[in-house]
Amino acid sequence: MNVKTDLRAERGYFGELWFGAKSLLIGLKVTLKALFKPIVTVQYPREECDITPNYRGHVELVFNPETGGCDCIVCGMCARACPSDCITVKGEKKEGEKGKTLTLFSLDFTKCSLCGSCVETCPKSALTYSQDYNIAGFTREEFHYDLIERLKRRHQQPLAAAAGGN
C-alpha cells in the first residue's frame, strides 16, 4: 500500500501560495483551539498522579496479619533468582521452631532492575511490589533498604497514630 502522494503535487507559483497560506491558517486554528482547552498535565510536587495498583516498584515483604510478621522461610530463592545480586537474606534457627526465622532481608535498590524474578520465584508469596514511585535521596546508602524494618514501620505507624488519637 502506498502512502498518499497528493502532498507532492506540483502546484505552480500561485497554487503554492494559496496552498501554503491555507495550511498555515489551519495550523493556527489547531493551536488556537488547544489554547482554550483544559490543561492535561499535573503540577507534580503539588498534586500527584493516581498510580495503578499494578505498579511494580521495588520489592516489599508481605504482611501476614495472623502472625504479625512475614511469611519468609529464608529459602534464599529470591536471592538466587536475582540477576543483579541485590538481595541479601539471612535467617537463624531458633529453638522450638521448625525452619529458620528471618533476621535480615536487605535490598540494594541501586542495583535492582525491577525484573520481578524474586517475586515470581518466592514459594510462599512473601514478596510483593511496593507502590513508591517518587524515590529520591542524597546518598547511595539511602537505597539500601532493610525490608524487615520497612515492614515494621508500615504496620506500626497506623497503630501508633490510632493510639495517639485516643
Place this chain on the structure above:
Amino acid sequence: MHPATEKLVNELNELPVAVAACDYAQRGYHYEVDVAADQVRALAECMLKHDMYLVFVGGLDVKPVPRVVYQFASYTHPGRFVVRAAVDENNMVPTISDIFQGASWHERETRDFFGIVFADHPYLKPLILAEEDVDLKPLLKTEEALKDISEVSWPAASDVSSKPEAKNKAEQG
C-alpha cells in the same frame, strides 16, 4: 522453496562452500553455509547479485579457530542465510564492506569485540569501544569456557531423533 532462493543456492553450490538447508521452525533461518575465509568475498558478491541484504556480521569465539558469522536475508522473499566463515591463520577475514557498505560498522564492531581483522577494510578503528581499548576484545572466551565448534553446532542430520528439545518436551509432559 522460492525460485529466487533456489537460483541463489544453485549458484552458491558452484562456489567451494557447504550449503545446508535447515528446518526454519527449529532454527529461524533457512540455510546454513560454511565457508573458508578466502571465499567470503565471492559469497558476498553472489548475495549482492541475488538481492540479499546483510542482516549482521558478528564473531563467534570457538576452537579451533574463531568464526565470523554473517547473516543474509531478502526484502522480497523468505530466505535467511547464516554463513560461518573460519578465520585464516592470521586471524583475518577479507572485508566485504565494499560490497555491502553496511558491513563496515559490523566489521569494526567485530574487530573491537573479538580482535578479528578484516583485511582491506578502509578504516578499522574501534567503533563502539574507546580507542585506548583496542586490545580489550571483551567477547573472547577464557580458556576453560572456550568450546569446540562441534559443541556449539546442531548435531549432524543423522541423529536428529535424539534432539535435546525432544527431551525437553518429555520433561514438560
Place this chain on the structure above:
Amino acid sequence: MPPELLRMIITAVLVVAFVFLNAMILGYMERKISAHIQRRPGLMEVGPHGVLQLIVDGLKLIGKQLVVPEGSSPFLFRLAPLLSFAPCVLPFVVIPFSRKLQAVSMDVGLIYILAMTSINVVAVLVAGWASNNKYSLFGTFRSVAQAVSYEIPMLLSLLAVIMMTSSFSLEGIIEAQKYYWFILIQPVAFIIYFVSGLAETNRAPFDLPEAESELTAGFHTEYSGMGFSFFFLAEYANMFTVCSIATILFLGGWKGIPLPFYDYSGIIWFLLKVYGLLFVMIWARWTYPRVRFDQLMTFCWKYLIPFSMANLLITAIMVKII
C-alpha cells in the same frame, strides 16, 4: 536645570523602564500562551499564576556570572549585548502611544525607527564573531543575510503607505487614518510587513539565527547572565517596535472608539492593538516548524519582493488617479 534637559532625563528613565516592563510582560505572555497552546499550565510557582516569575528570573540573570569563553575577543564579547540593547530603546522615544503621550515628535519618525532597528544586526554579528564558537558564527551568518534581505520587502511595503500619506511623520500617518484603517486598503502591504517583521526580529518560523535543533542557541550560545538577558530584552523590545509600527501604519495607531476613561482611551487602544499583534507573533511561533535557510531566502525573493513591488506599483497608480 533647564526644562528641556529634565524632560529628556524623565523620558530616558521612562523609556528604559518601559522596555524592561515590556520584556517582562511579553516574557510572561509568551510562556503562558505557549503553555496553554501545549495544554499545560505554564508558570505557576512564584506569585499567583506565576506573575512574579519574570522578576525572579531577572534577578537570577543579574546574579549570574558572564562567562567569557577562552579564545574569544573579550572586549567585543562584552560590547555586543550593549550594542544590541541600546538601539532597541531609542525607537521608543518617537512612538506615539497616544495623542499626547509621545516623547519627541519627529517629522522623519518612521525613518528614524527603521534606522535604529537596523543596527541590531551589527550586534548579532559582533556577538557571533566574538564568541569563538562555530555554532555562534553560523547563527551570525544567517542572521545578517536574513536581516539584510528582509529589509527590502519591509521597506517596500511601508513605502506604499508613505506614498498615500506623503508623510514620514508617525502622527501624520495616524491622522490620515481618520475614517478608515489602512489595513483595509493595503492588506497585502500589511501581511508582507508583518512577515518581514517576524524575520527581522528572528522570531519563529524564521528563528534561524538561534535555531535550537541545529545550532543549539545560535549567536548567543556562549552568553550567560546579563549578557544573555540583554539579547532577550532586545528581542522583546524589537518585537514591540515592529508591532507598534504595524499598529501606527495599518491599524490606526491610538485611534479607536472613545472609552469611558476618556483621557486614557488612546493609550489603551494603542497597547491593545500592539499586544494583539504580539499575541499573533507568539501564537505563530508555537505553531510552525522552522523554515530552512535557503527556503527563507527563496520566500523573500520569490514571493515577498515581487508582491511588495507590485503592491507599490498599484498604489502609485491609484494615488495618481485619485
Place this chain on the structure above:
Amino acid sequence: METAKEQAAQYTLEPATDIPKSNHYYLNMGPQHPSTHGVLRVLLEMDGEYVIKAQPVLGYGHRMHEKMAEHKNWMAFMPNTGRMDYAAALPFNHGYAALFERLCNIEVPERAEYIRVITSELNRLVSHHLWLGAFLLDLGAFTPILYTFDDREQVLDILEDITGSRLTYCYFRVGGVCKDIDDKFVERTRAYIKRQRERFKVYNELVTGNIIFLKRVEGVGIISPEMARRYGATGPVVRGSGIAYDIRKAEPYSVYDRFDFEIPTGTTGDSLDRYLVRLEEMEQSLRIIEQALEQLPDGPYLGKVPKKLKLPTGDANFAVEAARGELSYYLVSGGGDMPYRLKIRVPSYSNLSLLPELAQGMLIADLVAAMGSLDLVIPEIDR
C-alpha cells in the same frame, strides 16, 4: 595482500579526508546537542552550511549486553532486553522470549500470543509517538511533541496497568507473559483506539499539510532502495524507500499471520515518505490491536515451562519487527541454560550506518531533518 595485512593490522588507518581543506572545518554535533537524542556524536566536516562528510561516533552509552547475556539465564537477561531500546521495549522482550521457545520447543498458549501482539503493537504506537514529537522538535516545531506525549501517556497508562512499568518493560516470559490482561484493559484499549483515530486528524492538520513542514522534509535525505539494501536498512526506513518489507509479513511470527493489515510504503524514500509511513503504521497497529481484541481467546497466559531450561547445542535465530526495523537475536548455544554467544542485531545500527553516505552535500538543517526521520535510539546502537 601483504600490504593489506599491514594496513589492517595497524587499526589506525586514517580516512583520506581527515585533514580538512583550508576552507573546511570540523563541527562536533553532540554528544550533547539538542537534536542528537541521547549520546550520539556526529563529527561533521563542513564547508559553510554544507556537510562534506559526516562520521557518527558511537559507544558513549555502551554496556556490553552481549557479554552479559553469556553469563545469565534467560530470565536474568530479560530486563536487559528492555533496556536496549527504551522507546519500544516489548518487541525486544518478545524476540528474546520467542528465541528460547524456538530453541527449546516450548508451546505458548494462544492467549499469551494474542497478549504479546496487542502489547507489542501498543508499544510500537508509544515509540512512534515519541518519534513523531522528537522529529518535529528537530524541525523546530515545539508544540506537537506535547500533543503526542499527551496521547503517548494514554498508552503508557494502559501498559503500566498490565506490565507494572512505563518504559523498560520486563513483561514477556518464556512460555507466555507474566500477567494476564483483564476486561478493564480491553475496555481502555478500545477507548484509546477511538481517541487516537480522532487525534490523527489533529496531527494531519497541524503537521502533515503544513507547507513549512512539507518543504523541510520533501526530497530531503533520499534513500534509494539499492542504498537501503547495501546498508541493510530495515523497518520504516526501507519501507519509505518503497520496499514492502516487514518481518510481520515476511516471516510471520507469533500470531501475526491471522490479522489483516497492510504494509505502508513510500515512493521516493525521502524524509516525508518515512514520516507518512510511520503515521500510517500507527493506523495499521490500531487495526491489528482491534482485530486481536476481537479474536482474543480464553485460556492460560503462561505455558508449562521447565524450571531450568536446558538449551540444545546449536544455533537459532529469531527476527521480530521492532518499532525501528528488524531485530534479530542470533543465539549460539553450547548446552546448559546460558547462551554461548548472543548476537543482537538492532535495527538502528544499520539504519544509522547509512548516514555518512546520506549526509554528503546536505545542509546542516537537512541533516537534522534526515537524522530525525531515521528514528534513532542510541542505547540500542551502543547496546
